[in-house]
Amino acid sequence: MGILNVTPDSFSDGGRYLSLDAAEQQAERMLADGADLLDIGGESTRPGAAAVSVDEEIARVVPVVERLKKRFDAVVSVDTSKPDVMRAAVAAGADMINDVMALSAPGALTTVTTLGVPVCLMHMQGEPRTMQQAPQYDDVVADILGYLEQRVSDCERAGIPRSRLLVDPGFGFGKTLDHNLALLANLARFQKLGLPLLVGISRKSMLGAITDRAVEDRMAASVAAALIAVERGARIVRVHDVAETVDALKVWSAMMALAPGDG
Ligand code: 7PJ
Numbered sequence: 001m002g003i004l005n006v007t008p009d010s011f012s013d014g015g016r017y018l019s020l021d022a023a024e025q026q027a028e029r030m031l032a033d034g035a036d037l038l039d040i041g042g043e044s045t046r047p048g049a050a051a052v053s054v055d056e057e058i059a060r061v062v063p064v065v066e067r068l069k070k071r072f073d074a075v076v077s078v079d080t081s082k083p084d085v086m087r088a089a090v091a092a093g094a095d096m097i098n099d100v101m102a103l104s105a106p107g108a109l110t111t112v113t114t115l116g117v118p119v120c121l122m123h124m125q126g127e128p129r130t131m132q133q134a135p136q137y138d139d140v141v142a143d144i145l146g147y148l149e150q151r152v153s154d155c156e157r158a159g160i161p162r163s164r165l166l167v168d169p170g171f172g173f174g175k176t177l178d179h180n181l182a183l184l185a186n187l188a189r190f191q192k193l194g195l196p197l198l199v200g201i202s203r204k205s206m207l208g209a210i211t212d213r214a215v216e217d218r219m220a221a222s223v224a225a226a227l228i229a230v231e232r233g234a235r236i237v238r239v240h241d242v243a244e245t246v247d248a249l250k251v252w253s254a255m256m257a258l259a260p261g262d263g
Contacts, residue, residue, distance in 0.1 A: 001037040001077065001238045002030030003202065006060045007044050007052075016063070023064045024071060031074055034246035037096070039238055040064050040089075041079035045100050045173075047132045047205075054084045061085060062092045069093035077120070083111040090115045098198075100124055100173060102151045113159040120166040120198050121151045125174025135174045141186045144169050148193060166236070168198040172206060180206040184225070187232035200238035201225040223248045 006023055027038055042060035043052040052060075061078055068076055069092070078089040081101040086108070089097070095117060102121040103109045112119050123144045125135050137143045148167045155165055169183045169190060180201075190197050201207065207221040208214070219241045226237040227248045239245045 001039050001198070001236050002027070002033075002035035002242045003200075003238060003240050004030070004038050004040045004064070005044070006040060006042050006064050016059070020063055020067060024067055027068050027072060027074070030242045031072055033243035035074075035242045037075040037077055037236065038068060039077045039079050039098055040068075040094075042085070043080065045079075045128045047128060047172075049128055054082055057082060057085050058088045062088050065089055065092040065094050081105045081108065083107040086111050086115060090117055096120070098122070100170065102148075103155065104151075109154065109158045109160075112155075116164075118164045118166065119155075119160065120168055121148060121155070122168040122198075123147050123170040123173065128173075131174035135176055135179060137179060140175070140179045140182050141189055144183065145189065145193070148190070152193065152195065162195065166196045166198050167193055168200065171199065171201045172204045175206075177206050177209045180204075184228060184232070187229060187234065191233045196235040197233055198236040198238060199226075199229040199234040201229065202237075202239040202241065219244060227252060 004023055004027055040061055042057040065076055075095045077096040077098045078094045079098045080086055081099050086097050097112055097117055097119040099119060100122045103112055125131060152165055171180050202222045203215050203218045207218045211221045222241060223244050226239055226245045229237055230249060
């Protein structure tokens with residue numbers, strides 16, 4: 001899954017058309033590099049990021065979804081927690097919703113039930129503005145497994161079949177470095193949910209903490225993390241560096257096809 005952020009600093013129309021062309025070019029490149037899905041985000045969920053209005057998020061995301069669905073034969077996911085944005089994005093052709101709030105916003109659950117598209121349920125402790133202040137768990141893996149199990153059953157009760165659900169432990173969302181490492185080490189335990197596991201670690205600050213590198217210099221660390229995640233059962237990895245990640249996964253796949261080993 002290639003990450004396509006459409007969070008421009010300029011809100012002028014000029015800036016918007018420029019960023020639409022730039023988004024298309026970036027999408028084309030990620031697809032050529034081997035991405036199977038594109039995840040479009042119109043609101044930054046980084047720690048401390050400012051909130052974006054519904055209208056602004058729709059204005060950022062919808063033209064990009066329309067353009068990509070017209071130009072490419074790709075699965076397009078939209079990274080949003082807002083029911084109005086979900087509706088507008090799916091009307092514009094989006095195939096899937098990726099919600100870092102696991103449909104906990106008022107109306108999100110019924111909206112996705114009605115839309116009938118697949119949805120990724122991600123775990124987050126707290127809210128983006130403050131989530132990194134003092135994350136706490138009794139047992140990070142068990143707590144997050146329990147949360148996702150609960151959200152899956154909430155979705156099923158609301159009328160979303162399991163066949164439309166994906167789960168994600170939410171690396172970096174209300175987690176210390178040790179929490180993130182425990183999740184990565186124990187990722188295989190999430191397979192017990194019996195749902196496709198999506199993982200996003202690309203360029204995140206946990207990799208900065210480990211390597212002492214700035215965000216633009218975390219490619220190798222990101223590829224290593226993606227490979228570890230896939231090796232422990234992740235079915236989709238959400239990444240910035242598609243070509244490099246695909247190469248790494250090709251090495252693993254070639255080995256697995258010929259000699260899966262004992263693991
Ligand atoms: C994730 C996401 C993630 C899913 C972001 C960033 C922050 N969606 N959206 N999983 N992260 N499903 O990329 O640094 O980990 S935004």
